Amino acid sequence: MIDVLKQSWALLLGxxxxxxxxxxxxxxxxxxxxxxGIPTFQMSVVMSAYFAGFLFGSRMVxxxxxxxxxxxxxxxxxxxxxxxxxxxxxxxxxxxxTAMRVLIGFCFSGVYITAESWLNASSTNKTRGQALSAYMxxxxxxxxxxxxxxxxxxxxxxxxxxIPSVLVSIAFTPILLAATPAPRFDAxxxxxxxxxxxxxxxxxxxxxxxxxxxxxLFAMASVWGTNAGHTVREISSFVAAIYVGGLFAxxxxxxxxxxxxxxxxxxxxxxxxxxxxxxxxxxDPPFVVLLIGGAxxxxxxNPxxxxxxxxxxxxxxxxxxxxASAGLMFxxxxxxxxxxxxxxxxxxxxxxxxxxLYLAVLCIGLAGYAVWRxxxxxxxxxxxxxxxxxxxxxxxxVAVEAALEVAYEEMEEAQADTSAD
Numbered sequence: 467m468i469d470v471l472k473q474s475w476a477l478l479l480g481x482x483x484x485x486x487x488x489x490x491x492x493x494x495x496x497x498x499x500x501x502x503g504i505p506t507f508q509m510s511v512v513m514s515a516y517f518a519g520f521l522f523g524s525r526m527v528x529x530x531x532x533x534x535x536x537x538x539x540x541x542x543x544x545x546x547x548x549x550x551x552x553x554x555x556x557x558x559x560x561x562x563x564t565a566m567r568v569l570i571g572f573c574f575s576g577v578y579i580t581a582e583s584w585l586n587a588s589s590t591n592k593t594r595g596q597a598l599s600a601y602m603x604x605x606x607x608x609x610x611x612x613x614x615x616x617x618x619x620x621x622x623x624x625x626x627x628x629i630p631s632v633l634v635s636i637a638f639t640p641i642l643l644a645a646t647p648a649p650r651f652d653a654x655x656x657x658x659x660x661x662x663x664x665x666x667x668x669x670x671x672x673x674x675x676x677x678x679x680x681x682x683l684f685a686m687a688s689v690w691g692t693n694a695g696h697t698v699r700e701i702s703s704f705v706a707a708i709y710v711g712g713l714f715a716x717x718x719x720x721x722x723x724x725x726x727x728x729x730x731x732x733x734x735x736x737x738x739x740x741x742x743x744x745x746x747x748x749x750d751p752p753f754v755v756l757l758i759g760g761a762x763x764x765x766x767x768n769p770x771x772x773x774x775x776x777x778x779x780x781x782x783x784x785x786x787x788x789x790a791s792a793g794l795m796f797x798x799x800x801x802x803x804x805x806x807x808x809x810x811x812x813x814x815x816x817x818x819x820x821x822x823l824y825l826a827v828l829c830i831g832l833a834g835y836a837v838w839r840x841x842x843x844x845x846x847x848x849x850x851x852x853x854x855x856x857x858x859x860x861x862x863x864v865a866v867e868a869a870l871e872v873a874y875e876e877m878e879e880a881q882a883d884t885s886a887d
Contacts, residue, residue, distance in 0.1 A: 476640035477585055478604050483637035484581075485608025487630035488574055490615055491551055492516070493705050494630075495563065496688025497621045497698060498554075506693060508560040510810020513685035514803050515564045517677075519571025521799035527576035531583075537642065540580045543573040544638040551631035555624045578860065581641070598856075605858050606713040613702035621698055657789035659797070662778075665790070668839040669778030672732065673794045675832045676771045677801025679739075680859040682809045682824060683708050683767060687760075690821035693813060700753055704760045711761030712768030719769035720854040727845040728777040732770065733836040739766035740829035747822040763825060768859065770832075771798075776854045780846055798859065 492513075499509040531539050550570045554563065585597055612630075619625035663670045687708065691701035723731055742762040746755070775794060782790055805824075812820030 489612030523575025
């Protein structure tokens, strides 16, 4: 790991600052929207716009990179992100914010693609797995750190918009000045959605559902918090709990996923998430219990995403994984766009606790579908399964492809060692 940090510290530091900026703007807008009197459903449209921009970016930015190069794309998108973060405060209405969120989602998608390509190219076969793990940890730490910064100034003022803008601007300095050659970027082939669904119906449906869950967690937590009357400190603590839960649950669940029928683990996690969120919805618990609930749903959602990717790839050859991953990313993006809108509609209809009802219904629905799929296809033998890759739902196909290759190789090595013994 020390070798990885020596080799990629500039990129990891830049990503850390970028995630602080992104984490701040996501939570801050929900709080500021309440201050500006923007209705809940309109705020859900604003929040959904980020994921629409992210989806467009994942499809369009690779072409830009091939045409003008990594450095130019990276610098241009970074400048736009910094500008939008400042402009939020100058035009506090939902229509302008929606347009800005589309743009900033597009830019962050492009920045992640570029950064992940750089990280992948700067790593060796020996260090790639550690580099990707460090990348995921840095992302989570950045978002948790962003929630702490939200308590340093008044959300009704300008300072909380200035801070992430400055951090994002600084983030590009170590990356662009690092003596790291720009990586070669290859086009990722596409797999038809029909073929992808035939390969793994549970994987496709699950990835769509988790897109809706993750976007609600990432984008609508602050909208829920302000509607429920929580303070900025309480809202930021709740969002932080979601990501802390996800960070600590990934690795033990990954360990389990390599040793049992993954569908049973998908079912168990979905039930845990559904029961926890339904419990919060029905009981209106004290805030400390809400924090526990946030950690539970975060600890379910993040590993479930990685688990569904691993399960789908169990039925694919290594050569088909990049194309399948690109298709799954698109399905996830469509689910993410719908998540905030449906959540906002429910919250406008039944009140703030509609947030937890939405999460509960999706988790319980996924559990039910997993049970049905278990009756339609026999379990795969553990020794025939591929490896589990720890991934963030914000990861682009570049990181997904690299992580799955590492996991696949590690699993083959482990099986070879077992056979030798």
